Amino acid sequence: MSQQPVPHQAESDAPNLDFDGTTPYEDYVQASVLTHLQHPLSDDPGEMVFLVTTQVMELWFTVIVHEWQTAARALREDDLPTAMAALQRSAYELESLNASWTPLAHLTPGQFNAYRSALGEGSGFQSAMYRRLEFLLGEKSASMLVPHRGAPRVHAELEKALTEPSLYDEVLRHLARRGLAVPAAVLDRDPALRHEPDPGVERVWEEIYSGPRDGELIRLGEALTEVAELVWRWRNDHLVATRRAMGSKTGTGGSAGVAWLEKRAAKNVFPELWTARSHV
Numbered sequence: 001m002s003q004q005p006v007p008h009q010a011e012s013d014a015p016n017l018d019f020d021g022t023t024p025y026e027d028y029v030q031a032s033v034l035t036h037l038q039h040p041l042s043d044d045p046g047e048m049v050f051l052v053t054t055q056v057m058e059l060w061f062t063v064i065v066h067e068w069q070t071a072a073r074a075l076r077e078d079d080l081p082t083a084m085a086a087l088q089r090s091a092y093e094l095e096s097l098n099a100s101w102t103p104l105a106h107l108t109p110g111q112f113n114a115y116r117s118a119l120g121e122g123s124g125f126q127s128a129m130y131r132r133l134e135f136l137l138g139e140k141s142a143s144m145l146v147p148h149r150g151a152p153r154v155h156a157e158l159e160k161a162l163t164e165p166s167l168y169d170e171v172l173r174h175l176a177r178r179g180l181a182v183p184a185a186v187l188d189r190d191p192a193l194r195h196e197p198d199p200g201v202e203r204v205w206e207e208i209y210s211g212p213r214d215g216e217l218i219r220l221g222e223a224l225t226e227v228a229e230l231v232w233r234w235r236n237d238h239l240v241a242t243r244r245a246m247g248s249k250t251g252t253g254g255s256a257g258v259a260w261l262e263k264r265a266a267k268n269v270f271p272e273l274w275t276a277r278s279h280v
Helices: 009-013 024-029 046-076 080-099 109-119 128-136 142-148 152-163 167-177 199-209 216-246 258-265 271-279
Strands: none
Touching: 046 080, 046 109, 046 128, 046 167, 080 216, 109 216, 128 142, 128 152, 142 152, 167 199, 167 216, 199 216, 199 271, 216 258, 216 271
């Protein structure tokens, strides 16, 4: 008896390779756009790493802003599960953002100087998406809109973000609606101003942390604390990478460089969440 040929298994498992036009992957991801956005301005091969890493950071800023906007909107509607899910996702995303420093963390001054002049007056503090991230944390400053006056759409988006309640504003309003004694002056303050530590808010967090250890408001506090810690780590990683690459020289764009970053790194995000722990 003759044996019938068995179809080759690989052929039956092979993916569809024939598409009209671009692939569905390309249509969704727009990879050809992303991978053609790099235009180094020097001949140094290290500039490509710097440029791509910076662009990756911008994409992570965009994702994290989306998560915090989702959380803020959910808190406004007293939908705590949706807010918590967004905050928890953002913690993983912040870890990935922070890991983006790895390719740049060990630059020597000579390596950075090889392409630093290509940046001209460009500096990270000019990032509009990072500014939106800071605004959501309550780090409001109208002066930070000034660099974007020449880009009307970006300026309008930042102006809107400046005047909207921050993520922390929405947290405190949610706590007030749940009967906690958030001071009226905090609830009614101008959202375009930077959040300043308030002893009344500190007492609210002290009350929450003195309650049931598995309470949902403690879980909210811990999710916010995780975000705050990861933002602090981001700022410190930025500071250390800059120290290694350029010491105390003036930063690009005329900033104070390390001195500016030291000032930022010294600030606590959601400050009362940290100080309340001393009273529990």
